[in-house]
Structures are given as structure tokens and as C-alpha cells.
Amino acid sequence: MMIDTHAHLYDERLAPDVQEIADNMSTDDISQIIIIGCDRQSSESALALAEKFKDFYCSVGVHPHDAVHAKQDDYQYFESVANNNKLVAIGEIGLDYHYNFSPQAIQRRVLEQQIELAASLKLPIIIHLREAYDDMKAILFQNQHYLRHGLVLHCYSGSIEFARECLKLDSVYFSFGGSITFKNTDRESVVKSLPLDRLLLETDCPYMTPVPYRGKTNYPKYIKLVAQKLSEWLPNIDISELTSNNAHALFKRLNQNNNQVL
Numbered sequence: 001m002m003i004d005t006h007a008h009l010y011d012e013r014l015a016p017d018v019q020e021i022a023d024n025m026s027t028d029d030i031s032q033i034i035i036i037g038c039d040r041q042s043s044e045s046a047l048a049l050a051e052k053f054k055d056f057y058c059s060v061g062v063h064p065h066d067a068v069h070a071k072q073d074d075y076q077y078f079e080s081v082a083n084n085n086k087l088v089a090i091g092e093i094g095l096d097y098h099y100n101f102s103p104q105a106i107q108r109r110v111l112e113q114q115i116e117l118a119a120s121l122k123l124p125i126i127i128h129l130r131e132a133y134d135d136m137k138a139i140l141f142q143n144q145h146y147l148r149h150g151l152v153l154h155c156y157s158g159s160i161e162f163a164r165e166c167l168k169l170d171s172v173y174f175s176f177g178g179s180i181t182f183k184n185t186d187r188e189s190v191v192k193s194l195p196l197d198r199l200l201l202e203t204d205c206p207y208m209t210p211v212p213y214r215g216k217t218n219y220p221k222y223i224k225l226v227a228q229k230l231s232e233w234l235p236n237i238d239i240s241e242l243t244s245n246n247a248h249a250l251f252k253r254l255n256q257n258n259n260q261v262l
């Protein structure tokens, strides 16, 4: 069984199908799904879905696109729900200098505030990173003491060298989604360079739809196409088992709830 560590199931393209997605999880070979918040409203939606469905979990946080709208009140809300067993991480937070929907200085400030918040709540972090590698590296190393609960670079599109630098930090994971199935991707050499115990699977649905459904809405069930691609690159490895164990090592509350159920 696989774990989709990054899904936006509250998105209007997926919301009508949420019940069906939950009902079909075992058929789709998915054991757990983590629904990722991007701002106050989507974080509330992610938590509501996680509370409603047994195998759904969530994260809360402010995405770099929305950093300009982040308020102290949002952080207080995240803090107020942090003890919920279905909340496994702070995220997605990060830097996105491709779109620059928020000014870069504000993105950096909001990222650092949330890194500090995650540390105070003893939660891991889910990082979104695009075209901001130098600033991300500087922020991660300056805040190293806040990162003891681990982090994942989601939909990792950076270099082997950047990954190697990040591995000097405690418990850094790299998550891969539909984009590794695209033509002309350079992900194979990156994936092969990483320690096996740091690989995670995700869909980032409804975005990042893998081949052959590219251009259409993405769903958690397509995670098997991502796993298949990893299996091609890493033969003789049980990708489902490996990445699920890794997800449990990073997102500790996935285990906690697992043991309670059944």
C-alpha cells in the first residue's frame, strides 16, 4: 500500500469526488492520504476532511504564493489545532520565485516564521521550492536548530548537488510526483543519487498529473504511475513498502493513529 503524502483534495476539481476517493483507497492500493493546506482557508478545509475520513491526514500552513496575506491570526489558528492527531506537519511553506505572487522578502519572512512555529509545535515541515535554491539553502542552514523534526522537499526538482547539501541537515526527505513521468525529465539521476530511506511518493493532485493523463485532473489513484516510474529506476526495490516506511518515519502521527485503529 502506498501513501500519498501531498494532495489538495479540497480543491474544487476534487471536492465532489472526495467520498469516492476515500471509498476506493484500498482498491487503489493507497493506505493514507495527507491533505496539504496552502493558506488559512484551505488549512481549515484540509483539517475538516482529515477529521471526517479515517485514513486522511492533513498539514496546515501558508504557501509562498499566499505569503503576502499571512496574518498573525493564521499562525494562532495553526497553533490552536496543532494537537489534533490528524495534523501531521506544517506546510506547504516555502519559496517560489518563478511566479513571485508574493514579494520575495515577504516569502522569506513567512517561511522563517513558520519554520519557528513548526519547531515550537514539534512538527515536521513540508517545503515547496521553485527557483529559489540559494535563499532556501541559506534559510534552512540558518534555522537548522529548528529543523529537528524533519522536513520534506515536495515535488523535488532541484539538483543532485542541492540535495547533497540538504542531506547535511537532520531528516531531510525528497518527495516525487507526476512530473517524474514527463518526457525529458532529468529526475532519474537525481533519484538514483538519493539515499533510499529518504524517498517519498506524492501526487500533488489536482496538479502534476502523470503521463498518460497529463493535462487532465490528477487524482490520488494515479500515484501508482509515479511508483511505477520509481520502480523502473530502482529495480528490486519494493517502492510501496519503502516509501510508506519513510513516510511513517517522517510523519510520526501517521503511525500513532494506525495503532489506534483496528
Ligand SMILES: [Zn+2]
Binding pocket: 092, 128, 129, 154, 155
Ligand atoms: Zn507545492
Ligand SMILES: [Zn+2]
Binding pocket: 006, 008, 036, 092, 204
Ligand atoms: Zn501542493
